[in-house]
Amino acid sequence: MTERLELIQGDITHVTADAIVNAANSSLGGGGGVDGAIHRAAGRELLAECLTLGRCPTGQARITKGYRLPAAHVIHAVGPVWQGGRNGEDELLASCYRNAFALMEKHGLRTVAFPSISTGVYGFPIERAAPIALREIRAALERRPELERVTVVLFSEKDLKVYQQALGA
Ligand code: AR6
Numbered sequence: 621m622t623e624r625l626e627l628i629q630g631d632i633t634h635v636t637a638d639a640i641v642n643a644a645n646s647s648l649g650g651g652g653g654v655d656g657a658i659h660r661a662a663g664r665e666l667l668a669e670c671l672t673l674g675r676c677p678t679g680q681a682r683i684t685k686g687y688r689l690p691a692a693h694v695i696h697a698v699g700p701v702w703q704g705g706r707n708g709e710d711e712l713l714a715s716c717y718r719n720a721f722a723l724m725e726k727h728g729l730r731t732v733a734f735p736s737i738s739t740g741v742y743g744f745p746i747e748r749a750a751p752i753a754l755r756e757i758r759a760a761l762e763r764r765p766e767l768e769r770v771t772v773v774l775f776s777e778k779d780l781k782v783y784q785q786a787l788g789a
Contacts, residue, residue: 624761625754625770627787629780632773633661636690638729639683641720643737644696646675648682653740654775658694662687666694679715683723693729695720699738702745710752713738717756725764733771736779746779750786 632640632654642658645651648670650659659666669684676682681697697720700712716737724732736753738744757770774780 624767625757625772625787627772627774627780627783629774629777631657631775632733632735633657633689635733635771635773637731637733637769637771638691639693639695639720639724639732640686640689640691641681641732641734641737642694642696643735643740643742644676644698646677646698648673648676648696651741654735658689662689662694670696679712679719681716681719681723683727691733693727695723695732697737699742699744702738702743705748709738709744710748713744713749713752714756717753717760721756721760721764721767724767730766730768731771732767732769733773735773735775736783739779746782747786750783751789754783754786 643654650667665687673682676698678698678700681695684694686692686694697716699716700709739746739749761767
């Protein structure tokens with residue numbers, strides 16, 4: 621199972637996969653961080669498709685094509701804004717990962733790359749987010765043998781170390 625899970629440091633917009641996941645906001649209208657990078661790399665057609673989808677509630681996900689990205693699809697997941705940790709943030713973050721995998725199953729996708737959802741602008745502490753992300757990824761890999769590869773792409777070396785430590789724990 622763990623051989624189908626990899627942690628790398630890099631830019632998710634460069635990843636070739638059936639899908640990359642975007643840490644989006646509910647408007648699906650683009651933004652900063654990884655969302656901005658994905659929209660810039662995919663081109664304006666991505667925004668046009670996103671705007672046909674309406675709002676996406678926190679914890680849920682929507683799928684589009686990848687346009688000029690090397691990835692075939694983008695799964696836009698809306699993570700929770702950190703509000704101190706007692707407002708359902710953990711469950712909403714887990715729900716992003718679960719809903720992303722549900723969309724993969726529905727569309728017959730086998731390889732996916734995730735960023736560290738909610739741990740940038742949305743302020744979710746990465747030390748708390750990493751075990752939640754990895755738990756949901758492992759659960760999906762166990763349940764779904766058709767999943768070939770799940771990559772978590774960490775932007776900084778520090779973030780990569782946090783995930784590596786959580787994976788070993
Ligand atoms: N590749 C991989 N990871 C990246 C990249 C990249 N190109 N760029 C940034 N990261 P964030 P959030 C990392 O803020 O916290 C947007 O404005 C970044 O270092 O992108 O879920 C949306 O529109 C961090 O570890 O997403 C929303 O309004 C992680 O990606 C809001 O930000 C997530 O940081 C969402 O906030």
